[in-house]
Amino acid sequence: MPFAKVETQSVDFPALERQILEFWDRTNAFEKRRAKNRGKKCWSFLDGPITANNPMGVHHAWGRTYKDAYQRYFAMTGHDERYQNGFDCQGLWVEVEVEKELGLSSKRDIENLVPGDRFASIDKFVRLCKERVDKFARVQTDQSIRLGMWMDWDRSDADWSKPPDDRKSYFTMSEENNYTIWGFLKKCHERGLVYRGFDSMPWCARCGVGISQMEMHEGYKFVAHKSVFVKFPLRGRTGESLLVWTTTPWTLSSNVAAAVNPDLAYLKVKHRDEIYYVAKGAFTTRRKEEEFKRKEWVEGVPKLKPIDQVFKEKGGFEIVGEVKGADMVGWQYDGPFDELPAQQHSAGYPEDLAEVVLRQKWAPAVTGREAHRVVAWADVGETEGTGIVHIAPGCGAEDFMLGKEQGIPPIAPLDEYGCFLPGFGELTGKSAVDPQTADWILFNLQQKNVLFASEKYPHSYPHCWRCKTELLFRLVDEWFIDMKWRDEIKAVVEQVTFLPESINGKARELDWLSNMGDWMISKKRFWGLALPIWVCDKCSAFDVIGSRDELKNRAISGWDQFEGKPPHRPWVDLVKVKCTRCDGTSSRIGDVGNPWLDAGIVPYSTMGYRKNRAEWEKWFPADFITECFPGQFRNWFYAILAMSTMMANRPPFKVLLGHGLVRDEHGEEMHKSKGNAIDFNEAAAKMGADVCRWLYCRNNPAQNLNFGYTVA
Ligand SMILES: [Zn+2]
Numbered sequence: 001m002p003f004a005k006v007e008t009q010s011v012d013f014p015a016l017e018r019q020i021l022e023f024w025d026r027t028n029a030f031e032k033r034r035a036k037n038r039g040k041k042c043w044s045f046l047d048g049p050i051t052a053n054n055p056m057g058v059h060h061a062w063g064r065t066y067k068d069a070y071q072r073y074f075a076m077t078g079h080d081e082r083y084q085n086g087f088d089c090q091g092l093w094v095e096v097e098v099e100k101e102l103g104l105s106s107k108r109d110i111e112n113l114v115p116g117d118r119f120a121s122i123d124k125f126v127r128l129c130k131e132r133v134d135k136f137a138r139v140q141t142d143q144s145i146r147l148g149m150w151m152d153w154d155r156s157d158a159d160w161s162k163p164p165d166d167r168k169s170y171f172t173m174s175e176e177n178n179y180t181i182w183g184f185l186k187k188c189h190e191r192g193l194v195y196r197g198f199d200s201m202p203w204c205a206r207c208g209v210g211i212s213q214m215e216m217h218e219g220y221k222f223v224a225h226k227s228v229f230v231k232f233p234l235r236g237r238t239g240e241s242l243l244v245w246t247t248t249p250w251t252l253s254s255n256v257a258a259a260v261n262p263d264l265a266y267l268k269v270k271h272r273d274e275i276y277y278v279a280k281g282a283f284t285t286r287r288k289e290e291e292f293k294r295k296e297w298v299e300g301v302p303k304l305k306p307i308d309q310v311f312k313e314k315g316g317f318e319i320v321g322e323v324k325g326a327d328m329v330g331w332q333y334d335g336p337f338d339e340l341p342a343q344q345h346s347a348g349y350p351e352d353l354a355e356v357v358l359r360q361k362w363a364p365a366v367t368g369r370e371a372h373r374v375v376a377w378a379d380v381g382e383t384e385g386t387g388i389v390h391i392a393p394g395c396g397a398e399d400f401m402l403g404k405e406q407g408i409p410p411i412a413p414l415d416e417y418g419c420f421l422p423g424f425g426e427l428t429g430k431s432a433v434d435p436q437t438a439d440w441i442l443f444n445l446q447q448k449n450v451l452f453a454s455e456k457y458p459h460s461y462p463h464c465w466r467c468k469t470e471l472l473f474r475l476v477d478e479w480f481i482d483m484k485w486r487d488e489i490k491a492v493v494e495q496v497t498f499l500p501e502s503i504n505g506k507a508r509e510l511d512w513l514s515n516m517g518d519w520m521i522s523k524k525r526f527w528g529l530a531l532p533i534w535v536c537d538k539c540s541a542f543d544v545i546g547s548r549d550e551l552k553n554r555a556i557s558g559w560d561q562f563e564g565k566p567p568h569r570p571w572v573d574l575v576k577v578k579c580t581r582c583d584g585t586s587s588r589i590g591d592v593g594n595p596w597l598d599a600g601i602v603p604y605s606t607m608g609y610r611k612n613r614a615e616w617e618k619w620f621p622a623d624f625i626t627e628c629f630p631g632q633f634r635n636w637f638y639a640i641l642a643m644s645t646m647m648a649n650r651p652p653f654k655v656l657l658g659h660g661l662v663r664d665e666h667g668e669e670m671h672k673s674k675g676n677a678i679d680f681n682e683a684a685a686k687m688g689a690d691v692c693r694w695l696y697c698r699n700n701p702a703q704n705l706n707f708g709y710t711v712a
């Protein structure tokens with residue numbers, strides 16, 4: 001017999017929950033529970049820090065429900081626990097929100113927050129970032145209490161007026177957390193793993209930061225760019241040109257080479273008494289016809305024309321010969337911007353880059369203009385452009401690699417705001433992403449009689465995942481940890497348990513460790529870990545400082561002003577130390593750290609590793625951690641495993657429970673912009689926290705969860 005439907009409308013879950021919360025408060029239930037287990041066998045839970053930058057969403061409540069459920073279970077089975085919640089505090093995500101609040105649009109605005117006083121401006125900005133973190137850490141604390149989560153919370157005004165180091169929850173902005181990371185970086189440095197590298201990086205000109213490969217994948221958008229067909233006249237072959245195509249006309253300023261596929265056939269196309277070289281397959285390709293038919297297109301952009309049709313419309317053509325790509329290699333040509341001083345600087349441009357090029361022997365001491373030649377590159381295809389790819393090693397990741405391989409000097413044209421450096425004539429000061437700059441370049445190419453055609457070209461292009469600005473590629477100097485010790489981390493991963501077994505967590509973690517690149521640890525920003533790297537003003541040797549004491553002992557100036565403050569910008573930047581190689585003075589690099597360093601050190605910084613080793617041994621490694629698996633296996637899980645391997649060659653936890661993602665009730669990703677995100681407070685008020693917790697607990701952690709009021 002089926003059950004009759006039970007009428008439950010008279011039960012007000014949220015009201016019941018408020019009564020229970022009040023009862024817990026009145027009876028001091030959490031403290032009593034905790035006291036009962038004190039001194040018994042330990043069960044160590046380590047919280048992955050929640051970013052204290054906004055109110056909690058319902059998706060945060062999944063992991064937090066597990067965290068509470070497991071801690072309660074082990075309390076009921078008589079275990080002593082730490083009950084420590086964690087907040088992630090430092091990094092660009094906080095900066096971007098503070099910038100929005102203040103209506104700032106660039107790093108220059110931040111540096112001029114107190115007009116004319118850069119130091120005071122950075123100090124004020126950093127203070128505002130800390131204030132934002134405190135504000136939302138308190139909001140999230142209240143929300144977590146509402147969720148029914150038992151932790152040792154900071155509740156009173158008195159709790160919150162303490163410095164982060166003295167509060168009950170841990171804060172990654174605490175001095176202890178920052179200095180423990182200094183110790184980690186020192187260990188890396190002692191093994192020779194910290195290095196400064198020039199690398200071609202996706203770059204957000206608005207935020208003024210490099211974007212990691214991982215972050216870049218989160219920000220692709222389908223947009224149309226003005227693309228151009230440009231003539232590169234061949235030297236010693238009068239009336240003959242390579243026909244080159246690009247979607248980023250600004251990069252032509254820094255062209256150094258042209259690449260052909262040695263195995264492809266190239267046509268000699270005669271048009272108005274001139275010869276153009278174009279790949280045979282590219283000449284008649286119906287470019288992006290399928291996408292156009294499927295309407296994967298940008299509105300208002302016309303269908304693309306095949307290249308032969310472009311020739312026809314310009315007055316016709318005749319095929320007068322064919323040549324193999326391999327036979328074109330070595331041909332020299334005139335570049336479209338050879339008049340620029342940057343093209344005439346030996347070994348590339350600007351000067352500090354040219355120095356590295358020569359020191360590391362990437363290219364001989366020739367100018368960009370002298371180096372222009374056809375090179376072979378097996379990756380050149382026939383479906384997108386003309387089968388001849390313009391190479392600017394200072395403007396793209398693949399170009400940079402090819403440049404090193406072929407010994408072509410790089411010309412890097414942009415500053416950190418995405419504007420042309422001095423040395424680029426009338427382009428100097430112009431922004432590369434400004435459509436007016438593209439117009440200026442088109443006009444200039446036309447004047448020089450090398451512009452063959454232009455069109456609007458729709459394609460998927462990376463944008464900043466934080467602020468949605470179009471990304472550029474820049475050659476930048478950043479700091480890295482060489483990850484050649486990855487096998488040591490993998491050996492540590494082999495010692496821990498990943499649950500649920502069905503998602504193959506261990507295999508995915510190991511796969512990531514096998515394939516990840518070196519760890520870029522720097523960001524050229526303001527609010528974050530002050531990377532403890534001091535560089536000599538005289539001989540450019542660098543040193544890594546491993547602790548506050550070491551800094552104090554080695555300081556030759558600035559300590560008095562810094563004393564008593566946490567190691568953040570701009571105060572820590574005042575401390576100068578003596579170079580160990582020469583009689584010069586070393587200054588801290590301006591960079592702040594990657595926030596995964598902040599979260600990755602917590603198995604050490606929150607359990608007393610530096611101050612009370614016996615206490616640390618009592619709680620380390622954690623018995624259990626739980627977070628969203630797809631979100632964290634390349635982030636927090638990776639960071640704690642790697643850092644723990646370096647610190648003590650021990651696993652930081654025994655068991656990891658990963659769970660899926662929270663989707664809306666139709667299985668779609670939740671986004672504020674889509675309007676389908678659900679605020680935690682709203683859900684708690686509407687359906688009650690326990691209904692949310694029930695939804696989370698009954699779901700298979702291996703599967704994503706569709707969250708919504710109908711489902712509930
Ligand atoms: Zn940005």
Ligand SMILES: [Zn+2]
Binds near residue numbers: 536537541579583
């Ligand atoms: Zn020196």
